Amino acid sequence: KNEVEQSPQNLTAQEGEFITINCSYSVGISALHWLQQHPGGGIVSLFMLSSGKKKHGRLIATINIQEKHSSLHITASHPRDSAVYICAVSTLSNTGNQFYFGTGTSLTVIP
Amino acid sequence: DSGVTQTPKHLITATGQRVTLRCSPRSGDLSVYWYQQSLDQGLQFLIHYYNGEERAKGNILERFSAQQFPDLHSELNLSSLELGDSALYFCASSVDGPPTGEQYFGPGTRLTVT
Numbered sequence: 001k002n003e004v005e006q007s008p009q010n011l012t013a014q015e016g017e018f019i020t021i022n023c024s025y026s027v028g029i030s031a032l033h034w035l036q037q038h039p040g041g042g043i044v045s046l047f048m049l050s051s052g053k054k055k056h057g058r059l060i061a062t063i064n065i066q067e068k069h070s071s072l073h074i075t076a077s078h079p080r081d082s083a084v085y086i087c088a089v090s091t092l093s094n095t096g097n098q099f100y101f102g103t104g105t106s107l108t109v110i111p
Numbered sequence: 112d113s114g115v116t117q118t119p120k121h122l123i124t125a126t127g128q129r130v131t132l133r134c135s136p137r138s139g140d141l142s143v144y145w146y147q148q149s150l151d152q153g154l155q156f157l158i159h160y161y162n163g164e165e166r167a168k169g170n171i172l173e174r175f176s177a178q179q180f181p182d183l184h185s186e187l188n189l190s191s192l193e194l195g196d197s198a199l200y201f202c203a204s205s206v207d208g209p210p211t212g213e214q215y216f217g218p219g220t221r222l223t224v225t
Contacts, residue, residue, distance in 0.1 A: 033214070041199060043216040044113070086154065096167025097208070099144075099156035 006102035023087030115217035129190040136204030143185040149198035
């Protein structure tokens with residue numbers, strides 16, 4: 001069973017396009033994370049949110065707790081946005097805070 | 112640069128062997144998390160330490176163990192290695208524990224078991 005589902009798995013966009021990546025989860029969460037992983041392998045945390053909406057530059061993340069759904073939007077996409085975007089949730093269990101990851105969305109932005 | 116360091120960057124070893132991966136968190140961060148990323152399983156949470164104490168265990172095998180030392184660096188020990196243990200191992204650190212601690216990831220250690 002997958003606690004976190006992402007869609008789409010792969011996404012190709014033209015430079016300048018508006019991009020949306022979706023994440024649905026099935027567990028009660030304490031926080032949701034959006035991560036970016038570049039081809040070299042390094043992981044960067046983009047957002048951590050538990051409600052509402054956050055914005056950093058051209059990136060926007062939203063979460064709807066009732067619907068157990070989050071979206072990551074990229075406005076005016078650029079080739080340097082090409083990466084794998086991973087949704088993760090942290091949830092409190094009887095063995096402490098657990099983290100579950102989606103399988104990632106591979107984004108390619110074409111100039 | 113996240114400020115989190117991991118050594119070694121690459122490690123090639125044989126089945127049955129034991130290895131130690133090291134992680135130094137960002138200055139001031141008390142939490143260290145370990146993750147495994149393999150091609151077939153994706154990212155998986157292994158274990159979380161906060162200020163020297165184990166706080167949560169995820170999908171960590173019994174052959175694996177970890178600890179966080181008084182200077183807050185952490186080590187992940189992998190023993191009786193199997194081919195399936197080949198993966199990228201990341202550590203991350205945060206100022207405090209979840210859910211409030213935003214995590215900063217190290218560059219990872221790529222382990223290849225032959």
